[in-house]
Amino acid sequence: MTSQTKPLVWLITGCSAGFGKSLALLVLKAGHHVIATSRTPSKSTSLVKKVEALGGIWLPLDLTSGKENMQKIVDEGTKKWGRIDVLVNNAGISILGALEDFSEQEAKLVMETNFFGPVRLIQRVLPQMRARRSGIIVNISSGAGVDPSPAMGMYGASKWALEGASQGFAKELSPFGIRVLIVQPGAFTTNMMNAVTMTEKDASVNYKGTVVEKMVDVFRTNGEFKAPNDVEKGCQGIFEVVTGTGRGVGKEGYSRLVLSRDIGQRTLEQTKRNTDALEAFRDVWENTGHDGGVVKSMAEIESEAASA
DSSP: OOTTTSOOEEEESOTTSHHHHHHHHHHHHTTOEEEEEESOGGGGHHHHHHHHHTTOEEEEOOTTSOHHHHHHHHHHHHHHHSOOOEEEEOOOOOEESOGGGOOHHHHHHHHIIIIIHHHHHHHHHHHHHHHHTOEEEEEEOOGGGTSOOTTOHHHHHHHHHHHHHHHHHHHHHGGGTEEEEEEEOOSBOOHHHHHOEEOSSOHHHHHTTSHHHHHHHHHHHSSSOOOSBOHHHHHHHHHHHHHTOGGGTTOTTOOEEEOSHHHHHHHHHHHHHHHHHHHHTHHHHTTOSOTTOOOOOHHHHHHHHHHO
């Protein structure tokens, strides 16, 4: 299904700024339908009117709310156009600081917003996608989901969790014709880069003079963070890959979209570190099997189940 066959219905979270805002407007201008959401639409009245003028609808959605509220959003959006073809989990938050300094409340807020909320929303959308045997789940991860920088460990943990769930969903949903795409942006000039908060416990107390303190200071003192990547170009890439048009033609089988040159390089470096470690400990992992017997690996079991 592409933009060249029929309009898709997109449910996009976090549309008040950044990727959500740009993607919603791009999708609408391309002739698709959009259910835009944000936690507090009243703070984005002019943008809400613009989306509605282009034919979209805007609904309030707090990702930390329960599944009942999410079901209402899905039901209302489905009532408007009869279906949801694409779910884009874009909304998220970032709290910066040393992992040691995170309170349990801060950690739970990050995980609730960036992991549990998206998973709950996916669960609400899946029944209709599975019934139609079509649909696309797009989870916006981060470069922190590849290799988190110091002070971004908790944010990275939430994105790693989302990526793990995405891989699980991808394998479970492929028999139903449902595609899952993980998008890994690097540093883009969005409001999120300037809207991050810090842990209540100041990183400079225990990490003074370290890279953690320096990373926190970049966001604390820079005022307006200038990132190297253009959001509009990033959204155009997402759109083409999701719709199978332009640079996305014939690439529907891929589940990861690295979205910037900086993360492309970090991915290559992280892959090399993983490969180097694999080789360094080959004599360990090649010698953990039971003696005198052959037991099937999980990969073999999975392969047999898939081909049955």
